[in-house]
Amino acid sequence: MIPDGYSVRPLALSDAAALAAAYDRNRDHLAPWDPVRPSDFYTVDGQQEAVARQLSLVEGGLLATWVLVHGDEVVGRVSLNNIVRGVLASATVGYWVDGRHTRRGLASALVEHACVEALAMGLHRVEAGTMLHNVASQKVLLRAGFTHYGMAAKLLFIAGDWQDHNLYQRILHDNPL
Ligand SMILES: CC(C)(COP(=O)(O)OP(=O)(O)OC[C@H]1O[C@@H](n2cnc3c(N)ncnc32)[C@H](O)[C@@H]1OP(=O)(O)O)[C@@H](O)C(=O)NCCC(=O)NCCS
Numbered sequence: 001m002i003p004d005g006y007s008v009r010p011l012a013l014s015d016a017a018a019l020a021a022a023y024d025r026n027r028d029h030l031a032p033w034d035p036v037r038p039s040d041f042y043t044v045d046g047q048q049e050a051v052a053r054q055l056s057l058v059e060g061g062l063l064a065t066w067v068l069v070h071g072d073e074v075v076g077r078v079s080l081n082n083i084v085r086g087v088l089a090s091a092t093v094g095y096w097v098d099g100r101h102t103r104r105g106l107a108s109a110l111v112e113h114a115c116v117e118a119l120a121m122g123l124h125r126v127e128a129g130t131m132l133h134n135v136a137s138q139k140v141l142l143r144a145g146f147t148h149y150g151m152a153a154k155l156l157f158i159a160g161d162w163q164d165h166n167l168y169q170r171i172l173h174d175n176p177l
Pocket of ligand 1: 029030033095096097098101102103104105106107108109129130131134135136137139140143
């Protein structure tokens with residue numbers, strides 16, 4: 001459940017300014033876990049372009065993405081990326097929480113929210129990868145019912161290098177396709 005004072009809603013084009021501010025406030029907090037961002041990523045125009053791109057993926061059924069809101073600020077995000085239908089019926093969850101709002105259960109609530117939505121979309125499985133030393137993120141996943149199933153060497157280009165990742169998954173149901 002989302003803690004009092006916070007709400008989660010689907011990403012909208014009107015979030016661009018609040019997102020630019022959130023990413024700017026959280027540069028140092030997110031830098032170890034994110035790709036290196038171009039400078040326009042932190043501008044309203046840059047976010048308007050990024051959000052428009054993401055909303056076209058949402059329209060195509062490849063992405064579902066939400067913002068975590070506190071007052072008039074965006075203080076986190078959760079997304080179901082790489083939505084695949086058919087016999088895989090899976091998506092990859094990604095998330096972050098503003099550095100001033102951590103350790104109050106928000107990421108756990110966001111991941112739970114994404115899993116509830118994934119189930120409602122008819123997906124069978126949600127997966128996630130964390131860098132090997134991202135203990136906080138690993139705790140979030142274990143707390144949300146994910147299990148560790150392996151390690152992928154050099155999986156993602158994060159913070160300027162190909163990084164090994166621990167792999168997690170949560171099976172949402174056992175119903176036939
Ligand atoms: C990782 C992150 C999402 C955690 O967000 P959060 O809202 O603080 O997480 P929660 O409050 O739901 O905490 C879940 C668990 O992680 C633990 N935790 C949170 N931050 C921690 C930290 N820095 N070190 C150790 N444990 C931590 C909590 O104590 C809790 O453990 P518990 O279940 O034993 O009580 C947040 O720190 C963040 O955005 N980090 C940068 C981006 C990132 O790593 N994204 C994920 C990429 S895979």
